[in-house]
Amino acid sequence: MSARTEADFQTRLQNWLPKLVLSPSLAMVLIFVYGFILFTVYVSFTDSRILPFVNNDGQRTLELIGFSNYEKLFSLSHWEISLWNMATFAGLYIGICTCLGLGLAIFLDQKIRAEGALRTIYLYPMALSFIVTGTAWKWFLDPGIGLENVMQSWGWTSFEFDWIKNRDYAIYTVVLAAVWQTSGFVMAMFLAGLRGIDNEILKAAQMDGASNWNLYRRIIIPQLRPAFLSAFVILSHLAIKTFDLVIALTGGGPGRATELPATFMYSYTFSRNQMGIGASSAVIMLMTIAAIMIPYLYAELREKK
Template structure:
């Protein structure tokens, strides 16, 4: 009887021990992540300026936000950046994955080289590309020293082209990570299916177009979600590379939110912009999570 009670107690302790261990981290996450998210949503409906003000003003901050020219510039810029960033990263990552999947020599060397940029922070990437693209010390200066005196590459100083320098730096950093996702998907495809298609006379192009790429749908979906999330919260890369300039040429919703909250002392408007960014990410993440959970069930 005693041994049965001891076994029952031991089973209960084993059941509760993981919950007890995880409880502090769960409570911290609940408070400092989801609690602050709810607090930010609340601030977006208040008249907060430099400090929180708990006077409810309704949708006034959202009305002011959409009336600001800087916000419209940020929306246009994030549209340009996100669309190019996602498309180029996906295409380049897929091509690199297909290239490495051919069992080429030196794959063990090439794979870390492609992945290495992802190990850097966006601050380091932005700073490095800022030096590289600076006409005074970077690519243009070096090419002119080598004899191409007419060579000019001043995108980082050009209001119309500066946004594309952020695309270049972001693609350079993230395409290797996307390559790794696609490579994992390619290595997970059953070779018997591919051999059967080849026996039936399918060319390499038909093989990838009709079989391989459709079977990479989960990798495409995952890369889209991750790249969209990185694009929307692209603050550190922009600050390090262009600082939002020249002028407001590379203003993004993330930099807009920071400047209006902490520089211009318009906390209510800054919180409203943060909520819109959150809703945009949620609009991407929720259908993805729903599809994943539905597929597992």
């Protein structure tokens, strides 16, 4: 084999080797992610109730019934409750995380001592799974063993904090746990944005007599638009698909006070044996996420071009 032929072979091998290595993973993603997404969409238009796809008459079938499952879905009071809970949870979760993350980022950007230690402390909750977070907060908020019991044992006998058992306030316990876990991650995003601002612009504004308030209001915060947009997209995605945190913290209760679309989908698919309705709720969630992600990705690609 000549030196030129050997060089051509090595070049072709270098070009094809990454593709060969990645092809099994790519095939798995295509089948088990996008393939099952398409299959879920298909099931949402059938009369299937339970595996192996049995209909109301007990026959094994996947007969197409059009948009009947979607009509049934939006006529269910349980689905309406889950949507209202989602609106409350997502609004508070995104708003509080954004404000708290921005505040912590501004605080750490002041070149304070032990910045590295504080940054690690703020980010640490994100390293935990939502199951661990939900279980820990369930113990902390339980009136029998948590905060209320501790405060009363210290002599504050009139202290009450039973939100986790109260239908009117249970959804706010989910917000508390979610904010505790995610706000540090949002802080890191804003801190990266703050560190990327040109110091020359800030120095010029200070030389012109701009106060710190005007500096942040007119120069710094407007330049954090990409960080705000990224935080909104990520937090919205996490809010829509929130499942394990609710299951570990409240189980969707008391009653249906903390039921979200993800827990609704799980209960109707695996507990109530209504696979078609469960699939249709999953498709609605997917469409909501896509409505957020696609404009964001389009804007990012257009900006790069």
